[in-house]
Amino acid sequence: MAHHIYTTDGFVLSSHPFGEANLFFKVFTRDFGLVFASARSVREIKSKLRYGLADFCLSSISFVRGKHEWKITSALPKKNLHHKFAQNKHKFLVCAHALSLIKKLVAGEEKNTELFDIVQTGFDFIEKNDFTEQELRSTECIMMLRIVHNLGYFMANSSLAPFIDIVDWNKNLVLEMNNHRTTAVREINRAIKESQL
Structure with missing residues (x-):
């Protein structure tokens, strides 16, 4: 057969x-x-x-x-x-952290094309643009927020909603995240902690 x-x-x-x-x-x-x-x-x-x-x-x-x-x-x-970001370990680490979070939070076989696209388009954005260290940290925050939100571990509050509601990736969004990163990191960490309960 x-x-x-x-x-x-x-x-x-x-x-x-x-x-x-x-x-x-x-x-x-x-x-x-x-x-x-x-x-x-x-x-x-x-x-x-x-x-x-x-x-x-x-x-x-x-x-x-x-x-x-x-x-x-x-x-x-x-x-x-690994090869794509061989010359920029910071970019690679952002991608590795995102995939590590997926590995930790995604439970099993359930189609989620939206989550896949969040990750893939985020990686493409990282590949095609140059970032300061601060901008790269902000890009990572946006990606992590979108991942935990997609999986139902975070409901966007008013200050962080724009980073989730706008589905494309652009430098203006990254620059805006520079002003909200402390709040975003706190919310991401809380969401990850809740996911482990």
């Missing part, structure tokens, strides 16, 4: 070895939410999958549904954040 192949974009959040050359992955996908999936022989040097399944990589990934788990059949890398 042929298995149906599902293909979607996904960020590889983490990987764990099992067996001699196999890996088990956590992937935040556009169409299926957080997916736990295995890939065989991916640690072998000849494996074609390994480039598309590096941690912090955005790839087009094909899955088949096994009896007990998803299995990865192909992974075509679109953007490796």
